[in-house]
Amino acid sequence: MLKIRMQGTIQDMEWFREILEQQKEIRMPGLSEAYANKGTKRYFRRYAEIERVGGYDENKALKSL
Numbered sequence: 001m002l003k004i005r006m007q008g009t010i011q012d013m014e015w016f017r018e019i020l021e022q023q024k025e026i027r028m029p030g031l032s033e034a035y036a037n038k039g040t041k042r043y044f045r046r047y048a049e050i051e052r053v054g055g056y057d058e059n060k061a062l063k064s065l
Contacts (some may be wrong), residue, residue, distance in 0.1 A: 001049055001051050002051075003047065003048070003049055004048045004050060005045060006045065006047075006048060007037070007044070007045045008043060009042060009043060009044070010034055010044055013015070013034065013044065013046050017031065020048070024053065025030070025052065025053055026050050026051065026052060027051050028048055028050055028051075029049050029051060029063060030047075030049035031044070031046060031047075031048050031049075032046050034049040042057075
């Protein structure tokens with residue numbers, strides 16, 4: 001599982017969320033609400049959890065290193 005921090009405008013984060021949801025190889029079991037960044041009213045941050053569909057093959061990943 002990956003835990004990703006996104007940072008940007010609400011519109012940019014929604015655009016990217018839609019792209020992630022269209023991907024057949026991954027799923028997004030968790031997405032946080034948008035939190036305002038200190039010092040700006042334009043930029044926010046969200047946290048996403050990303051998983052591979054079908055699980056993770058550790059042996060295959062180690063061979064590619």
